[in-house]
Amino acid sequence: MALLPKRVKYRKEMRRIRDRKATKGNYVAFGDYGLQSTESLWVSGQQLEAGRIAAQHFLKREGKLIIRVFPDKPISKKPLETRMGTGKAEPDYWAARVKAGKILYEIAGVTEETAKRAFARAAAKMPVKCRFVGRQVRV
């Protein structure tokens, strides 16, 4: 089942600007290795869950997988063959606002090789280009 919030203040939300770069959550903070987005896009809850399952199934019970983003933005979509107008459509799915540089997943307690292979599977489920990053000291 896709991720979605338990409680929200409003059912619908404006689209807002997407083309930005991440200034927060753009480094590995909890685990040892991370999967970083190099593009800005909305990533749906289903896609995040698919990525998590792909990586978790590869890891089996080894390591700890951490999801750094949460789909809290409702995305509206009009039904097919509907005329334009008559107000904003109903929410269709929930998405996470992923900016370029954002860390999507982190892994702790596995080797670099294992983490790379797990993230390769998760990256295949993502709508954005991703890259593998490690933890670094930031002074």
Added chain:
Amino acid sequence: MHEKAPVLQASDRERIGTRYCKRYRDAGQLPAVLYGHGQAPIPILLESRDTLAHIHKGEKVFRMNFAGAKGGKHKDDGQTVLLKDLQFDYLGSTIVHADFARVDLSERVRTRVPIHLVGEAKGLKQAGAILMHPTAELEIECMVSELPDFIEVDIADLDVGHSIAAAAVKLPSDSMKLITDSHAICAQIVIQLEVEVAEATTATGEAAEPEVITAKKPAEGEEGAKDAKAGAKDAKPAGDKKK
């Protein structure tokens, strides 16, 4: 560290601003700033390749060499400096700017030092055990001359469910003072449970649509009128239940 402090070739930065900094970077130089000791901050330029190589090695204390500066000997020539801050690009991989503070070797400074975990934890032999280290560096106060490259933490006796807090870490010198929160966890062994994931999925799966906090609750007497209104609109989508 201080005795073998690497020397950085520096020069004054005449042009400041985003546009010129980009040009400097393209030309193989690293924009930086030098401040401290009650003097005015001065924008400087460093040779990018050497500087970044030293920084990536974990060096923090340097000596500035302003040889070849215009107008004779520079006032900061031979000055010992401490790396205070780094700015990264949006992907967090390329260093685009560095901050240096003027220091004396006998001065006490605050800086962050990485933690190196040493030994094979006995708790890791248990199936599903994972070593977590949420705090990867400690902030300490010490003299510049005794600034360590890293702090070693022995985890050989660490068992499942146990953790090593920052206060329990033995600092290399008695004169060093820990600034990081003493309760911060440096190393911890946890057991990864498969059940956790399944529970989380069920919990989120139950709520097909989230609760809307600001949703208007229908008042008494209005319900009948509302039902009649809803009946008139046949083509209403199923997602309207919450209203």
